[in-house]
Each structure stands twice: as C-alpha cells, then as structure tokens.
Amino acid sequence: MIEVEGLTKYYGEHAAIRDLSFTIQKGEVIGFLGLNGAGKSTTLRVLGCVLLPTGGKVRIHGIDLLTEPHEVRKRIGFLPDVPPLYNEMSVGGYLRFVAQLRGVPADKVDARVQDVEEKTALRDMHDELVSTLSHGYRQRVGLAQAMVHNPQLLILDEPTSGLDPVQIAEMRKLIRSLRGQHTILLSSHILPEISQTCDRLLVIHEGEIVGQGSEHDLAKGSASAIDIEVAGTPEKAKAALGGVNGVQGVEVLKSTAEGTAHLRVTASAELRPEVVRALVNANVDVLRVDKAASQLESIFMQLTQTRHA
Amino acid sequence: MNAILLIARRELGSYFRTWLGYIIIAAVLLLQGILFNAFALGSGMDRRSSDVVMQFFYTMSGCTMVAAIFISMRLLAAEREGGTVNLLYSSPVRDGEIVVGKFLSALAFLAILLFATSFMPAMVLLAGKISWGHVFAGYLGLLLLGSAVLAVGTLGSALTRSQILSVIISALMVVALLTCWWVGRVSDRPLSSVFENLALWQIHFQPFMSGIVHTRDVIFYLAITYVGLFGATRVLEARRWR
Numbered sequence: 001m002i003e004v005e006g007l008t009k010y011y012g013e014h015a016a017i018r019d020l021s022f023t024i025q026k027g028e029v030i031g032f033l034g035l036n037g038a039g040k041s042t043t044l045r046v047l048g049c050v051l052l053p054t055g056g057k058v059r060i061h062g063i064d065l066l067t068e069p070h071e072v073r074k075r076i077g078f079l080p081d082v083p084p085l086y087n088e089m090s091v092g093g094y095l096r097f098v099a100q101l102r103g104v105p106a107d108k109v110d111a112r113v114q115d116v117e118e119k120t121a122l123r124d125m126h127d128e129l130v131s132t133l134s135h136g137y138r139q140r141v142g143l144a145q146a147m148v149h150n151p152q153l154l155i156l157d158e159p160t161s162g163l164d165p166v167q168i169a170e171m172r173k174l175i176r177s178l179r180g181q182h183t184i185l186l187s188s189h190i191l192p193e194i195s196q197t198c199d200r201l202l203v204i205h206e207g208e209i210v211g212q213g214s215e216h217d218l219a220k221g222s223a224s225a226i227d228i229e230v231a232g233t234p235e236k237a238k239a240a241l242g243g244v245n246g247v248q249g250v251e252v253l254k255s256t257a258e259g260t261a262h263l264r265v266t267a268s269a270e271l272r273p274e275v276v277r278a279l280v281n282a283n284v285d286v287l288r289v290d291k292a293a294s295q296l297e298s299i300f301m302q303l304t305q306t307r308h309a
Numbered sequence: 310m311n312a313i314l315l316i317a318r319r320e321l322g323s324y325f326r327t328w329l330g331y332i333i334i335a336a337v338l339l340l341q342g343i344l345f346n347a348f349a350l351g352s353g354m355d356r357r358s359s360d361v362v363m364q365f366f367y368t369m370s371g372c373t374m375v376a377a378i379f380i381s382m383r384l385l386a387a388e389r390e391g392g393t394v395n396l397l398y399s400s401p402v403r404d405g406e407i408v409v410g411k412f413l414s415a416l417a418f419l420a421i422l423l424f425a426t427s428f429m430p431a432m433v434l435l436a437g438k439i440s441w442g443h444v445f446a447g448y449l450g451l452l453l454l455g456s457a458v459l460a461v462g463t464l465g466s467a468l469t470r471s472q473i474l475s476v477i478i479s480a481l482m483v484v485a486l487l488t489c490w491w492v493g494r495v496s497d498r499p500l501s502s503v504f505e506n507l508a509l510w511q512i513h514f515q516p517f518m519s520g521i522v523h524t525r526d527v528i529f530y531l532a533i534t535y536v537g538l539f540g541a542t543r544v545l546e547a548r549r550w551r
Binding site: 011045048049050051070074080082083084085087088089097098100101103145 | 312315316319322323326327391392393394395396397398399400401402403549550551
C-alpha cells in the first residue's frame, strides 16, 4: 500500500538519500533505523509531503505523491522531529484547527478532537496553553495532531526523542495501541526502542537501505557475541576458548588489577554452555556470562560497518 | 471550512493572543495622536477642515507603512522558526492558500488598526466642514497602501526564518519602492515616468489624501499586492525542494 521506488533526494551536491526502494503493507508498524544524518528525516519528510524528491516514485494507496499531493496529504498524518505547535493556542483549540485544516467535516471535529485527546491522555490539558506544556506533553500533542483526521498512514519522526524513560515507555505503549488502526512509519536511532515497537525494520545508512526485515530476519547470518568475566589472566582463557567449535574470535575488553578479565567471544549465543565448559575444564574460574549487548545493536553495527569497509 | 479563511482566522486570533497586536495598535495610536496634534491641528487657529484631514492622512500613511511592515514580519518567518510550517506543508492546503490566508489576517488586523484611528477624522467631521467622501477616500487609500506594504512584507517574511531579518528585508524593499520617485526625478525620459509611476507613495497616494479616488491608483496598489503575494507563494513552493 506504500510503494517507494528509487527515491532520491539531493541537497545541492549532497545526496541525502539515494535510490531508496521499499514497500509497506497495510497495518504494518515499520521502524526506520539509522544514525543521525543517515537520511531518515529526509525520507519521512518526503513521505510527509513536506519535501519534494529529486527523483523516484512514491505511491500511497496507489496515489502518486508527485502528481496528486493533495489526495495523499488527506491520507497521512505527519509528526516532524520538532512537533509543529502554535504556542499561543490552547491544546483543544489547536487540535480543532488541525482537524479542520485536514478536512474533517464540521460536525465531526469535536468528536475527533475528543477521541485523540483520550487516546493520548490529553483530556485534562484541553484548555491549557500549548506554551505551558512540558516536553512530554508537547510530544503527545504532536502525535494527537498527526492522527486527528484519522489518517491511514502515520509518519512519526523520532517520536520519543528527548523524552525521559517513563515517557518513552508511555509513548511506546501509545504507538503500539494504535497498531491495527493505522499503518505506522516511525524513525529512531535508539535500537531497543524501535525493535520493541515495530513489526519490521528498515536499516538506513548514508542514504541507502542496508538491511530490512524483522529483528529475527536481520539477525540471521550475523555473528553475535558472548561477554564473559573470568578470574586470572586473559591468556589462559583465550587459549582454552581457541579449542571450542564455533568460536570465531576472542577479544580482551579489559583486564583488571584485581586479577579478573573481561572477554568478548565472537560466537552464537547458543554456544554459552560449551564456552563455559571449556573454561572450567581448563581450570579457569568463570565469574559472569552474558549475551553481548543487544542483538539488534550488533546487527546494526555490522550492517553499517560493512558499508564503510 | 475553507482553508484560506481557516488560516486567516487562526492568524488573526494570534495577533490578539500575543502582545504583538496590542503593542502595534498602541504604538500607532500614540504616534499618530502626537503627529495629529502637532501637525494636523497645529498652532494656527485658521486652518481649513480639509487641510487638517489631509495632514492626518499624510502622517497616517507613514504610520501605516511602518505598522504594515511589523504586522507582516511574523506571518511566514514565525512558521518556519517554530517548525509549524511543516504542519501546513503536510496538510491538504495549497501554498497559495497559505500565503493568501496569512495575508488576509494581516489585512484584517490593519483594518482594525485603521478603524481605531478613525476618532481623529471623526472629530473633524463633527466640529468642522468636510465630507464623508473625503474621509472614506483617505481610508481607502490607507488600506490600499497598507495592503501593498503587507504583501511586500509577506514576501520578506517568506524569505527568512528570522523575524528581525524579515523586517529589515521588507523595509528595504519598501524604501526601494518609495525612492523610485527620486530615481525618476534624476533620470531622463522615458525612464523617468516609469520610475515615478512605480513609486509607492508620491503619485499614487497623494490624490487619496485630498479625497480623490483614481482607478489607476487603486489598480497600482492591487498590482503591487498581487506581485508580493505571488512572489511569496513561489518562495514557499521553492522551499519544498530543499
């Protein structure tokens, strides 16, 4: 239902995105993952009908974004990286304005405003001035304006940026609660957050898509790592690990003065029992065993690093 | 509801929800009140009513131009500064509708401002001998002159995200249009009459001061308004490319 083909955007000589292609099915929650400056915002701004692309095709519900931008705009709700709020208006007044601007019929405006205020827990803030709101509330009003006209597609550019951990959890819950009512496209550079919220990830790096699929799909074929802490010198442990089948490498992260060492073993996380057994057999005391960082993080690092190489 | 009216209504409301609107009205009333007392009424007691009103429109035209620059400074610059332009861009609204809506709100505000000054000629109307037509023509001139400056200011406001820069750019464009008169005076025919007729104030506003409405003057101000708004729309469209 959203088809992007060869999307390219140049800022002067610099290509922010190059030949981007992907499709999104109705009802999917898609995460755009990338470092700052990778081209996430540019892509979302093009899909949000704010920017015009230099080349390529975008079709939303079969409607071409370039030839019929008006029809597309009626079907999307866009939350830019900075929520587009008028500080001097009240929350309710602002949402009413946006609803009317996006073409909600006059007799349905109040009901729509009330509905999104309930969904985003803004009912108590209805009469507050936007300028008096905290950052978390501003972000919620931003989300409320994006969905006030009940669009089929919601485009959210870093909806959790600048929020505290509690607010991030609330925002995540809120976005998940919208699943099924809208197709959602959101971006982030925070890995765990996006993998918990989305059905499918598009990893974007230097303006190109370097990987896509679910977290599980992306993990296939990518080696993960095990973190271990042992007593004694790292050399003895390294020697013991060298003999384990499936271990691709051992890296010493830290060896402390108290006589312990942190090692990172490049191997599938399923090999943890074999690794521990090998160490114990070699008379090395194991203090701690962990899966290294988040799975997604290592996938991401690998996907982006192979591009640099 | 029509997008133009919707945008205009919101914008007009924001003049009064912030201090800007009240400050501009207060400043104009104060300045014009002083000028009216000092020059229009003057010290001599033997002035004719029509001269007093003419003087009023003379000083008021200056106040209107300065006020119009400040009224229009935030129209589009503030939208970009606050990021709210993205809301308008992603809504089913044409760029021209955004510009016209913004301009109409400024024009409505200017009309309110002009109405607030009307007690001055009204006093002359009551105490002296002038016609309603004279006052009406003067105000029509002020509204047209103001509309042209507002459109130029809208263009200035579209060019930058800083309101201060927007004032400076708009003021430069208005001064350039005003000094066309002087350029016309020092250049040779046929250029001289081109420049003289392009001048914002001299040829086209003075008849209104004496209560005369020429079609060509009305058309001149409407044309400047159109060009300003057309330019602002184009700037807004061009911004979508970068």
